[in-house]
Amino acid sequence: MKxxxxxxxxxxxxxxxxxxxxxxxxxxxxPEPMIAILGLIDGDEVEGALIAHLDREPIFLYPxxxxxxxxxxxxxxxxxxxxxEVKVRIARWTR
Numbered sequence: 001m002k003x004x005x006x007x008x009x010x011x012x013x014x015x016x017x018x019x020x021x022x023x024x025x026x027x028x029x030x031p032e033p034m035i036a037i038l039g040l041i042d043g044d045e046v047e048g049a050l051i052a053h054l055d056r057e058p059i060f061l062y063p064x065x066x067x068x069x070x071x072x073x074x075x076x077x078x079x080x081x082x083x084x085e086v087k088v089r090i091a092r093w094t095r
Contacts (some may be wrong), residue, residue: 019089020049027055034061037090041068049091053077056088057086068094 013024013036023040025033037052038061052058057074065072070090077087 017051017053020091021046022051022053024053025055026053031060034058034064037061041070041090042063043081045088046092048091051075052088052090054086054088055084058079058088061088065090 013023021040023037025036028036033052033054037050037058040046040050062072069092071093072088072090074089075089077085
Protein backbone atom coordinates (compact mmCIF):
# COMPACT_ATOMS: atom_id res chain seq x y z
CA MET A 1 0.00 0.00 0.00
CA LYS A 2 1.31 3.42 -0.96
CA UNK A 3 0.85 6.36 1.35
CA UNK A 4 0.43 9.72 -0.31
CA UNK A 5 0.74 12.62 2.06
CA UNK A 6 1.43 16.32 1.72
CA UNK A 7 0.62 19.46 3.63
CA UNK A 8 0.41 21.50 0.45
CA UNK A 9 -2.68 23.28 -0.80
CA UNK A 10 -4.27 21.40 -3.69
CA UNK A 11 -3.05 22.29 -7.20
CA UNK A 12 -0.08 24.26 -5.87
CA UNK A 13 3.52 23.27 -6.52
CA UNK A 14 4.93 25.98 -4.20
CA UNK A 15 4.06 26.73 -0.58
CA UNK A 16 5.66 27.95 2.65
CA UNK A 17 5.89 26.22 6.03
CA UNK A 18 8.08 26.64 9.10
CA UNK A 19 10.62 24.40 7.30
CA UNK A 20 10.97 26.85 4.42
CA UNK A 21 9.80 27.11 0.83
CA UNK A 22 8.44 23.83 -0.56
CA UNK A 23 8.31 22.73 -4.18
CA UNK A 24 6.46 19.60 -5.25
CA UNK A 25 7.86 18.27 -8.53
CA UNK A 26 6.39 14.78 -8.24
CA UNK A 27 4.82 13.57 -11.45
CA UNK A 28 7.08 15.65 -13.69
CA UNK A 29 9.26 13.87 -16.24
CA UNK A 30 13.05 14.33 -16.06
CA PRO A 31 14.66 16.83 -16.40
CA GLU A 32 11.69 19.03 -15.40
CA PRO A 33 12.12 18.55 -11.62
CA MET A 34 15.76 19.67 -11.81
CA ILE A 35 14.87 22.61 -14.07
CA ALA A 36 12.14 23.78 -11.66
CA ILE A 37 14.38 23.51 -8.58
CA LEU A 38 17.35 25.22 -10.22
CA GLY A 39 15.04 27.92 -11.58
CA LEU A 40 14.01 28.85 -8.04
CA ILE A 41 17.61 28.85 -6.85
CA ASP A 42 18.98 30.77 -9.84
CA GLY A 43 16.13 33.29 -9.56
CA ASP A 44 17.16 34.10 -5.98
CA GLU A 45 13.72 33.04 -4.74
CA VAL A 46 15.15 30.83 -1.98
CA GLU A 47 16.01 32.82 1.15
CA GLY A 48 16.17 29.98 3.66
CA ALA A 49 15.72 26.29 3.06
CA LEU A 50 14.06 24.82 -0.01
CA ILE A 51 12.24 21.54 0.57
CA ALA A 52 11.87 19.56 -2.64
CA HIS A 53 9.27 16.79 -2.89
CA LEU A 54 10.29 14.31 -5.60
CA ASP A 55 9.38 10.90 -6.98
CA ARG A 56 12.96 9.63 -6.76
CA GLU A 57 16.36 10.66 -5.47
CA PRO A 58 17.68 13.46 -7.73
CA ILE A 59 21.26 12.23 -8.21
CA PHE A 60 21.87 14.48 -11.24
CA LEU A 61 20.73 17.54 -9.25
CA TYR A 62 23.37 17.18 -6.53
CA PRO A 63 26.41 18.32 -8.59
CA UNK A 64 24.43 21.35 -9.81
CA UNK A 65 23.58 22.29 -6.22
CA UNK A 66 27.22 21.83 -5.17
CA UNK A 67 28.35 24.14 -8.01
CA UNK A 68 25.89 26.81 -6.83
CA UNK A 69 26.95 26.62 -3.18
CA UNK A 70 23.96 24.70 -1.84
CA UNK A 71 23.96 21.74 0.53
CA UNK A 72 21.42 18.94 0.24
CA UNK A 73 20.16 16.15 2.46
CA UNK A 74 17.35 13.65 2.27
CA UNK A 75 14.94 14.16 5.15
CA UNK A 76 12.05 11.95 6.31
CA UNK A 77 8.89 12.51 4.29
CA UNK A 78 5.57 12.51 6.20
CA UNK A 79 7.17 11.19 9.35
CA UNK A 80 8.87 8.44 7.36
CA UNK A 81 5.55 6.82 6.33
CA UNK A 82 5.50 7.97 2.69
CA UNK A 83 6.54 5.44 0.10
CA UNK A 84 5.85 7.61 -2.94
CA GLU A 85 8.06 10.56 -2.06
CA VAL A 86 11.68 11.56 -1.59
CA LYS A 87 12.04 14.80 0.36
CA VAL A 88 15.29 16.75 -0.01
CA ARG A 89 16.24 19.78 2.09
CA ILE A 90 18.35 22.26 0.12
CA ALA A 91 20.08 25.25 1.74
CA ARG A 92 22.88 27.65 0.91
CA TRP A 93 26.18 26.73 2.52
CA THR A 94 26.97 28.82 5.55
CA ARG A 95 30.51 29.99 6.12
